[in-house]
Amino acid sequence: AQSVSQHNHHVILSEAASLELGCNYSYGGTVNLFWYVQYPGQHLQLLLKYFSGDPLVKGIKGFEAEFIKSKFSFNLRKPSVQWSDTAEYFCATMTGTASKLTFGTGTRLQVTL
Amino acid sequence: DGGITQSPKYLFRKEGQNVTLSCEQNLNHDAMYWYRQDPGQGLRLIYYSQIVNDFQKGDIAEGYSVSREKKESFPLTVTSAQKNPTAFYLCASRGNGGPYSNQPQHFGDGTRLSIL
Numbered sequence: 001a002q003s004v005s006q007h008n009h010h011v012i013l014s015e016a017a018s019l020e021l022g023c024n025y026s027y028g029g030t031v032n033l034f035w036y037v038q039y040p041g042q043h044l045q046l047l048l049k050y051f052s053g054d055p056l057v058k059g060i061k062g063f064e065a066e067f068i069k070s071k072f073s074f075n076l077r078k079p080s081v082q083w084s085d086t087a088e089y090f091c092a093t094m095t096g097t098a099s100k101l102t103f104g105t106g107t108r109l110q111v112t113l
Numbered sequence: 114d115g116g117i118t119q120s121p122k123y124l125f126r127k128e129g130q131n132v133t134l135s136c137e138q139n140l141n142h143d144a145m146y147w148y149r150q151d152p153g154q155g156l157r158l159i160y161y162s163q164i165v166n167d168f169q170k171g172d173i174a175e176g177y178s179v180s181r182e183k184k185e186s187f188p189l190t191v192t193s194a195q196k197n198p199t200a201f202y203l204c205a206s207r208g209n210g211g212p213y214s215n216q217p218q219h220f221g222d223g224t225r226l227s228i229l
Contacts, residue, residue: 036220043221044203044220090155090156099216100158101156
């Protein structure tokens with residue numbers, strides 16, 4: 001069965017610090033990869049996605065992620081975080097004919113002023 | 114505006130009671146999904162449906178049931194057999210494009226279910 005690991009459960013950063021959240025997946029075949037964000041009190045939103053092509057994917061709000069096939073990783077990065085980036089971040093893979101998503105356990109990011 | 118509507122936002126269940134969570138979408142999406150979110154566990158798939166009148170069990174289907182009589186609607190019933198129903202429930206739908214479609218899933222605002 002597929003699995004997704006997010007090793008950072010809770011990250012606290014000061015504004016303007018750089019961010020990198022780790023994501024590793026277990027599936028060895030073709031995967032589609034996603035990062036979703038859940039701001040406090042809001043629904044889950046898509047940050048970015050990777051299907052094929054350039055392994056460096058740019059998303060909304062200045063986020064980017066790099067797909068490294070040899071490491072089964074899809075880490076999320078942002079050069080300079082803002083207080084408004086405080087949220088929970090989920091990495092997910094999508095496989096199979098039903099396009100089911102398998103989620104990681106999430107990383108709670110807290111950005112302090 | 115097109116989107117996914119979940120209701121109610123908060124729901125309370127008594128012991129031994131079945132409750133039904135509503136999920137409606139006006140995106141004309143074929144596929145719909147139900148997830149359960151628990152603190153520290155991420156989201157886990159309960160049931161999914163790729164087309165009207167068809168649905169499949171996900172990873173944690175025990176104690177839940179669904180129906181898909183209309184394309185727009187995918188209600189989830191939490192039965193009394195679900196021993197630990199307190200959680201945040203999220204409904205999602207996915208754009209069309211065939212079985213290997215790489216369309217992302219779009220999520221509703223969720224329903225928080227608690228036991229009285």
